[in-house]
Amino acid sequence: xxxxxxxxxxxxxxxxxxxxxxxxxxxxxxxxxxxxxxxxxxxxxxxxxxxxxxxxxxxxxxxxxxxxxxxxxxxxxxxxxxxxxxxxxxxxxxxxxxxxxxxxxx
Amino acid sequence: xxxxxxxxxxxxxxxxxxxxxxxxxxxxxxxxxxxxxxxxxxxxxxxxxxxxxxxxxxxxxxxxxxxxxxxxxxxxxxxxxxxxxxxxxxxxxxxxxxxxxxxxxxxxxxxxxxxxx
Numbered sequence: 062x063x064x065x066x067x068x069x070x071x072x073x074x075x076x077x078x079x080x081x082x083x084x085x086x087x088x089x090x091x092x093x094x095x096x097x098x099x100x101x102x103x104x105x106x107x108x109x110x111x112x113x114x115x116x117x118x119x120x121x122x123x124x125x126x127x128x129x130x131x132x133x134x135x136x137x138x139x140x141x142x143x144x145x146x147x148x149x150x151x152x153x154x155x156x157x158x159x160x161x162x163x164x165x166x167x
Numbered sequence: 168x169x170x171x172x173x174x175x176x177x178x179x180x181x182x183x184x185x186x187x188x189x190x191x192x193x194x195x196x197x198x199x200x201x202x203x204x205x206x207x208x209x210x211x212x213x214x215x216x217x218x219x220x221x222x223x224x225x226x227x228x229x230x231x232x233x234x235x236x237x238x239x240x241x242x243x244x245x246x247x248x249x250x251x252x253x254x255x256x257x258x259x260x261x262x263x264x265x266x267x268x269x270x271x272x273x274x275x276x277x278x279x280x281x282x283x284x
Contacts, residue, residue: 095270097212104261104277105212110270148212152269155225156202156214
């Protein structure tokens with residue numbers, strides 16, 4: 062099983078700040094990597110697929126990068142609606158998720 | 168518009184059974200890879216089962232032999248039959264459409280399964 066490790070577990074930020082979330086895979090997943098946003102009581106929402114392709118309707122402030130085992134999700138200027146938990150997911154070998162990074166208000 | 172609506176969750180005793188349903192609209196279930204993903208209270212996401220467009224099915228080791236994914240093409244509905252339930256199966260269960268076996272672009276709202284005596 063491919064293990065996905067996200068860091069940090071929690072990020073305390075202010076609106077307008079640049080945010081960088083990290084995700085590491087235990088073995089190469091090429092670019093078969095997605096990012097999701099989940100708010101309390103809601104289903105996950107796809108943000109990024111193929112490591113760097115924004116899903117339909119996702120604002121340009123969200124960007125993804127990386128390949129093989131190291132990946133990054135960047136929010137260029139955090140908006141109030143972006144406070145949430147973010148998960149990475151690999152789909153190179155079945156599907157496994159990271160444990161999530163909570164982005165909270167500082 | 169693509170919609171996924173889960174139902175069938177509830178309270179069940181350990182060792183019991185439950186069948187979840189996921190009614191789809193706006194697309195054809197049998198033409199897509201469909202998965203069940205669960206989330207234990209306060210925890211992260213765990214992939215559970217997938218059914219491919221060709222009909223092949225696969226399950227995570229944690230549920231293999233106990234859970235069965237299936238679909239009814241005439242009803243455009245996905246199912247998850249859960250047997251021999253354990254307390255650790257307590258979770259919100261989501262159905263999701265996977266884009267060609269990749270990322271999951273559409274999700275239902277989830278249905279809560281609680282396994283407790």
